Amino acid sequence: MAPQTPDNEWIRQKLDTLTDYADKLYNIHPGATNEIGPWAALKLFHLIVTVDLYTRIIHKTNGIDRKLYFDVLAGSGIVELEDLEVNIYGSPIIAAVFPEYPFDELHFFEGKEERATALSQRLDYIADETPLDIDRDACFVHQGDANQTVPETVEDIIQESGYSGTNQLTFADNERMEISWETMIALSRIWGDYLINFQHKGISRELGYLESGDASEQRIETAHRKLHRFVGGQQYRDCSSVDELRDLYKQQLATIGEEYDKPNNNRPINKQIRVTGAGDRYSYDLIYATRETDSGSPYIQFMDNMRDRIERMSGDNVSDVIDIMQGNATGLDEFIPDASEVKRDEDQSSLGDF
Ligand SMILES: C[S@@+](CC[C@H](N)C(=O)[O-])C[C@H]1O[C@@H](n2cnc3c(N)ncnc32)[C@H](O)[C@@H]1O
Numbered sequence: 001m002a003p004q005t006p007d008n009e010w011i012r013q014k015l016d017t018l019t020d021y022a023d024k025l026y027n028i029h030p031g032a033t034n035e036i037g038p039w040a041a042l043k044l045f046h047l048i049v050t051v052d053l054y055t056r057i058i059h060k061t062n063g064i065d066r067k068l069y070f071d072v073l074a075g076s077g078i079v080e081l082e083d084l085e086v087n088i089y090g091s092p093i094i095a096a097v098f099p100e101y102p103f104d105e106l107h108f109f110e111g112k113e114e115r116a117t118a119l120s121q122r123l124d125y126i127a128d129e130t131p132l133d134i135d136r137d138a139c140f141v142h143q144g145d146a147n148q149t150v151p152e153t154v155e156d157i158i159q160e161s162g163y164s165g166t167n168q169l170t171f172a173d174n175e176r177m178e179i180s181w182e183t184m185i186a187l188s189r190i191w192g193d194y195l196i197n198f199q200h201k202g203i204s205r206e207l208g209y210l211e212s213g214d215a216s217e218q219r220i221e222t223a224h225r226k227l228h229r230f231v232g233g234q235q236y237r238d239c240s241s242v243d244e245l246r247d248l249y250k251q252q253l254a255t256i257g258e259e260y261d262k263p264n265n266n267r268p269i270n271k272q273i274r275v276t277g278a279g280d281r282y283s284y285d286l287i288y289a290t291r292e293t294d295s296g297s298p299y300i301q302f303m304d305n306m307r308d309r310i311e312r313m314s315g316d317n318v319s320d321v322i323d324i325m326q327g328n329a330t331g332l333d334e335f336i337p338d339a340s341e342v343k344r345d346e347d348q349s350s351l352g353d354f
Helices: 008-027 038-059 091-097 113-129 146-161 181-188 200-212 217-231 234-238 242-254 298-311 315-325 329-335
Strands: 034-036 066-071 078-081 086-089 105-110 139-143 166-173 192-199 269-276 283-290
Touching: 008 038, 008 078, 008 086, 008 091, 008 113, 008 329, 034 038, 038 066, 038 078, 038 086, 038 091, 038 166, 038 192, 038 269, 038 283, 038 298, 038 315, 066 091, 066 146, 086 091, 086 315, 091 105, 091 113, 091 166, 105 113, 105 146, 113 139, 139 146, 146 181, 166 181, 181 217, 192 200, 192 242, 200 217, 200 242, 200 283, 217 234, 217 242, 234 242, 242 269, 242 283, 269 298, 283 298, 315 329
Parallel strands: 034 078, 066 105, 066 166, 105 139, 166 192
Antiparallel strands: 078 086, 192 283, 269 283
């Protein structure tokens, strides 16, 4: 069996079509967008590749009849790239449009009412007015604090379907440390993988308050509370850098939810790709977390390959990626490893023992 790699031609076609409608999607609600630095476009490019690959792998995995996508910090569906006057589509639209074998349900969680409304209207537009074939009835926009609405939604799904036969891919696009550890545990009750944006700036600021000695008592207390809530325990007190906290977060993922409902909801395999913007002004790790299967993880092997490419990138490459996101996709093949570069065993065609 051929190794799993994304289908570049498929991605290219979708990018072309989406780009034709980018302005119309923006104009549906011009005030409701998310603004990001150009380097953040890389996470969205990586998400395109992830959802394409993930859904094709899960499609081949026997016994899964409810395939879910959770976008726990969903935004409005359109992001503006700072300083470039360029709009591209956000993570919810990517997850709805790109999979060749779509998710059965997509759950989008957004706190701001205006953004949630804009996202719903943009999804309506894509379904009704474009040739992009999305199932609007499979898309659910949950407005409210994700740390409340995500655990409630997971509970409802488990009540309806039990534990077997469901699978989820979660994208947690933190800007700081928004998604609490309790919410991550709730998500772990449904077997599947996480893609987590681990942003450095906000975390390093909170660690700084603990180290500096000149922050107010109240601010130090807030920093303790935020870090505790984010990593789910007191162990952050032993961390003095973002890298140490990231390693702790990964250790937590490795044993997540072991005492919660089901014994097997840990994610012992987790890897990260580091994205560093010009002058270190902007940096984040994209952590991918999954569970071991008998034959390894097809996705992780691919991720290793993507990591090498993304971590080598300079500023020029980022503009190439932004061009690709805007439909000028001639460079796509350079960024996505092809089958000959992704080594895997013959029998790694499914997600295995979920
Ligand atoms: C980084 S942006 C998301 C961008 C989005 N993933 C995309 O690619 O277009 C984070 C979003 O999470 C929302 N948010 C922040 N805290 C939240 C919370 N506790 N519950 C729900 N949404 C929240 C913000 O309003 C913002 O729209």
